[in-house]
Amino acid sequence: MKMSASTLVIAGRIINQLVRDRRTIILIAVVPLVIASLVGVSVPDKSILDYTAPAILAVMILFFGFLLTGISFLRERSQGTLERLMASPVSRLDIVGGYLLGFLLFAVVQTMVLFFYLIYVIKVNYYGDLWQILVFQVLIGIGAVCMGTFFSVLAKNEFQMVQFIPMIIIPQMFLCGLLWPVSQMPEYLQWLANVLPMTYGVSGIRALMLQGQDLLDIGKEIGVLAAYAVGLLILSAITLRRGKG
Numbered sequence: 331m332k333m334s335a336s337t338l339v340i341a342g343r344i345i346n347q348l349v350r351d352r353r354t355i356i357l358i359a360v361v362p363l364v365i366a367s368l369v370g371v372s373v374p375d376k377s378i379l380d381y382t383a384p385a386i387l388a389v390m391i392l393f394f395g396f397l398l399t400g401i402s403f404l405r406e407r408s409q410g411t412l413e414r415l416m417a418s419p420v421s422r423l424d425i426v427g428g429y430l431l432g433f434l435l436f437a438v439v440q441t442m443v444l445f446f447y448l449i450y451v452i453k454v455n456y457y458g459d460l461w462q463i464l465v466f467q468v469l470i471g472i473g474a475v476c477m478g479t480f481f482s483v484l485a486k487n488e489f490q491m492v493q494f495i496p497m498i499i500i501p502q503m504f505l506c507g508l509l510w511p512v513s514q515m516p517e518y519l520q521w522l523a524n525v526l527p528m529t530y531g532v533s534g535i536r537a538l539m540l541q542g543q544d545l546l547d548i549g550k551e552i553g554v555l556a557a558y559a560v561g562l563l564i565l566s567a568i569t570l571r572r573g574k575g
Contacts, residue, residue, distance in 0.1 A: 333343070333396070333536070335549070336421075336424045336428065337424050337428040337431065338431070339428070340420075340424070340427075340428025340429065340431075340432065340531035341412060341429070341430075341431035341432040341435075342417070342427060342428075342429065342432070342459045343408075343428075343430055343432070344402075344431075344432025344433065345432050345435055345436075346441065346560045347368045348402060348432070348433075348436060354398065354402065354436070357369045357397070357398055358394070358396065358398065358436055358439060358440045358443075359440070359443055361438075362390055362440060362443065362444050362482055363393055363443065363444070363447055365390065365494045366386075366390070366444060366447055366448055366452060367451075367452075369382075369383070369386055369452075369454035370448075370451075376540055377452075379452070379575060380415060380454055380455045381540065381542070382508070383454040383538040383539075384456075384493060384536045384538075384540060385506070385507065385508040385535070385536060386508065386530045387434050387444060387445060387448060387467070387501075387535065388467075388506075388528065388532045388534075388535045389506065389528065389531075389532070390444060391437070391440070391441050391444065391470045391471050391474060391502055391531075392470055392473065392474045392477075392499070392502075392527075392528055392531060393474075393495075393499055393503075394474075395433075395437045395440070395470075395471050395473075395474025395475055395477075395478060396477050396478040396481075396495075396498070396499060397478065397495070398436060398437070398440075398478065398532070399429075399474065399475045399477075399478030399482065399486070400431045400479070400481055400482040400491045400494070401488055401491055401492075402433065403429055403433070403478065403479055403482040404482045404485055404487070404491050405488075406429070407482075408487070410571040412425070413482055413572075415560060418467040422567045422568075422570045425570065426479060426563060426566045426567045426570060427563075427566075429479060430472075430475055430476065430479065430563065433475045433478070434471065437468075437471035437472070437475050438467055438471055440471070441464070441467045441468060441470075441471050442464070443557070444555070445463070445464065445467060449499075451470065454534055456538075456539040456540075457539065457540065457541065457542035458511055458537075458538035458539055458542050458543065459538075459543065459544065460467045460536070462538055462544055462545050463535070463538045463539055466534055466535060466538055466543065466545065466548070466551075466552070467535065469552065469559075470479075470531045470535070470555065471553050471558065471560050472478045472555075472559050473527055473555050473562075474564035474567065475530070475559075476558070476559075476563045477498070477562055478528075479562070479563070479566045480563075480565050480566045480569070481485065481494045481498065483566055484569070484572055485567050490503070500524075502526045502527070502528035502529070503528070504533045505519060505522060505523040505526060505528075505529065506526060506528040506529045506531070507523070507529060507532045507533065507536075508532060512524070512529060518572045527554065527555055527558045530551040530554045530555055531551070531555060533548075533551055534548040534551030534555070537551075
C-alpha cells in the first residue's frame with residue numbers, strides 16, 4: 331500500500347507540473363494535429379489515405395510519446411527533483427512507476443486527440459471495433475512512455491535525448507512497414523524489422539482498422555509490445571541510479 335501511495339503521489343506531481351507547461355500542451359495537442367492535417371491534405375487519394383493512416387497514427391503515438399516522456403523526465407533530472415526522490419525512502423520502481431503513470435495520462439490524451447481527429451475531421455475509414463482500436467493504441471502509448479523513460483536515463487541533456495530520435499525512432503519508421511511492406515524488404519532488413527516494437531504496432535493497428543480483426547487475433551503483436559514495455563520499465567528502474575548523475 332505504501333508503494334502504491336508513493337507512486338500515485340509522484341504521478342500526481344508530474345501531471346500538475348506538465349499541465350502548467352505550455353510547451354507540453356502544444357506538443358501533446360497542437361503539433362500532432364498540424365502533422366495529421368498535413369497528411370490529410372497531402373494525400374489526395376482517399377483509399378491510400380485510409381491504408382496509410384493507421385500506420386501513421388501508430389508512428390506518431392510512438393514518436394510523440396517518446397519525445398514528451400524523454401525530455402520531461404530529463405528535465406526532472408536536471409532540476410534535481412529526481413535526485414531528491416532517489417535520496418528518499420521511495421524505491422526506484424515506485425519512482426519509475428509514478429513517472430510512467432503521470433506521462434501515460436498525457437500519452438492517452440494525445441492518442442485520443444489524434445485518433446478522433448483522423449476519424450471525424452480527416453474522415454479516415456476504419457472497420458474494427460472502436461474500443462479495441464483505442465485499447466491497442468494505449469498499449470503503443472505505454473511502450474512509447476517506457477521507451478522514452480529508459481533512454482532519458484541514458485541521456486545527460488536534452489540535446490543527447492534528441493539525438494536518440496535518429497538512432498531509435500527514424501530507423502523504425504523506415505522498417506516498420508509504414509512506407510513499404512516488410513515482406514518486400516531484403517531478408518536481413520526483415521529480420522531487423524521483426525525485432526522492432528514499431529513493426530508490431532503498425533501491424534496490429536492495421537489488422538484492427540483495415541481488416542476488422544479483434545484483439546484476440548493480434549495476440550502476438552500485443553505480447554511483443556507488452557514485453558517491450560515491461561522490459562524497458564525494469565531496465566529504467568535498474569539503470570536509474572547510474573543515470574541520475
